[in-house]
Amino acid sequence: PGEIEAALRSIEGVREAAVTVRTDSGEPELCAYVEGLQRNEVRAQLERLLPGYMIPAYMIEMEQWPVTPSGKLDRNALPAPGGAANAETYTAPRNVTEMKLSQLWEDVLKNGPVGIHDNFFDRGGHS
Structure with missing residues (x-):
């Protein structure tokens, strides 16, 4: 996930990015959260930077990020794929x-x- 986050952040126009591994469907899947560009643009550029197996199954556009009381990203509070943030x-x-x-x-x-x-x-x- 760290390498994928770095690739996402290297894309011009992406202000913030995070990648998690989710098991909501029963099997582990990569899920990317991105702020700054639409997910189709991000996916197209990411496909030029990374091999196919590293492309996240889900791309969720974020406007507001959940943070812990200390101000760090709260990865556990990121929305699940298929939720309102992905619709x-x-x-x-x-x-x-x-x-x-x-x-x-x-x-x-x-x-x-x-x-x-x-x-x-x-x-x-x-x-």
Whole structure:
């Protein structure tokens, strides 16, 4: 996580970043918290800097960081992936094909609902 945080902080426009390992889905997954740029921009630039296995499964845009009474980042209080901090505007499937794909993604990713503008990898998908 430290190396990934350093790579995130090296991206121009990123004001702050943190990386944790979460086990909410039952298996360990990298989760990045970023302030300053949209997660799609960060992911695109991070893919140029790091190998695929080091790209976090989740990118959460942060506006306000939880801190301990001593003023340090409270990593235990960072929001879980799939929560409000990770949500985008949901757009429902418009036809049968999109509904089938949405249902498939929900079954595979174990989180939903999946909208037509959702990104498989941003939602926690991987190879």
